[in-house]
Amino acid sequence: MAGRVFRCVRCTSIYDGIVHGIPSQRTLVAGGIIGLDFGVIYEGYYGDSAVAVGVREVSGEAQRLMRVTEQSLYKGIEQLREGKRLGDLASVIQKTVEDGGFSVVRAFVGHGIGKNLHEEPPVPNYGEPDRGLRLKEGMVLAIEPMVNAGGHEVEIKEDGWTAITRDGSLAAHFEHSVAVTKNGPYILSKL
Numbered sequence: 001m002a003g004r005v006f007r008c009v010r011c012t013s014i015y016d017g018i019v020h021g022i023p024s025q026r027t028l029v030a031g032g033i034i035g036l037d038f039g040v041i042y043e044g045y046y047g048d049s050a051v052a053v054g055v056r057e058v059s060g061e062a063q064r065l066m067r068v069t070e071q072s073l074y075k076g077i078e079q080l081r082e083g084k085r086l087g088d089l090a091s092v093i094q095k096t097v098e099d100g101g102f103s104v105v106r107a108f109v110g111h112g113i114g115k116n117l118h119e120e121p122p123v124p125n126y127g128e129p130d131r132g133l134r135l136k137e138g139m140v141l142a143i144e145p146m147v148n149a150g151g152h153e154v155e156i157k158e159d160g161w162t163a164i165t166r167d168g169s170l171a172a173h174f175e176h177s178v179a180v181t182k183n184g185p186y187i188l189s190k191l
Contacts, residue, residue, distance in 0.1 A: 011037035011050075013162070018146050018154055018171040019050075019108055020161040030056035033066065035173045039117060046117045048142045049189035050175035061149060062170055068100035069147040069172040076125070076143050077178055080135060080185035086123060087131030093145050094126040105146035105171075107154045108163065113142045113177050135180050140188070144175035 013021035013035035014028065021035065028034060037050035052066045072093045079089040097104045110123030121133050125145045150169030157164060165171050179186045 011035070013037070013171065013173065016165045016168050016171055018105055018148070018163040018165060019173055020163050022159050022161055028055045031058050031062065033058065033062055033170055033172055035171070037173065037175065044115060046113050046115070047177045047189050048113055048117060048144075048175060049177060050144060050173050052172040052174060064100065065102060065147065065149050065170055066172045068097060068102055069145055070174045071100075072096035072125070072145045072147065073143060073174040073176065076145065077176065077185050077187065080141065080143075080178055080180050082135055082137050082180060082182065084135050085130055086121065086133045086135070087127045088129050089143070090124045090127035090132070091129040097125075097145065097147050102147050102149055103152040105148060105154060106152050108146055110142045110144045110175070113140050137180055137182050139180040140177060141180070142175060142177050144173060146173045147171065 011020050012023040013019055015032045032055045033052050034055055035052045040047045075096050076089045076093040079092055094104050104126045112119035112121055123141050148165045148169050148171050150165055150167040153166035154163045155166050176187045177189045179188055
């Protein structure tokens with residue numbers, strides 16, 4: 001999808017939608033999950049964040065899926081310290097998700113962010129600790145665990161953008177843009 005321009009202001013992923021959902025006139029039904037993924041450009045720099053929210057009364061599984069996904073985001077963010085490695089972040093996210101009984105999407109990952117929306121390095125949500133790129137002060141990364149209630153496999157809908165779970169299970173996605181500072185992680189997209 002690199003090089004293509006997303007035609008909407010935000011991504012809206014519904015129910016089994018993981019990421020890159022094209023907003024539509026589809027009616028929301030109580031019990032589902034909707035993912036909202038927003039980007040911004042301010043003074044030449046990009047920001048990126050996402051949140052999953054329940055549609056009215058959601059099932060216990062949907063609540064747990066959103067809670068575990070958000071927990072994995074913050075546990076991953078805690079690893080963003082100078083000298084740590086990308087694998088430290090990735091392995092903590094994966095462990096949190098799998099210990100919760102869910103699966104981490106492997107087809108999409110987080111990314112560096114700055115003067116462009118997607119920059120190096122890719123930031124996976126699965127992997128081994130003490131592996132990968134060493135983190136340095138000044139790096140800014142978009143950390144975004146994408147988690148499925150079922151298997152980790154995805155498929156892309158006919159619109160060429162919307163990624164959904166292959167098995168039709170619910171999905172959740174949370175994201176923050178985070179700077180690595182000498183004092184630890186600094187969340188740039190937190191309200």
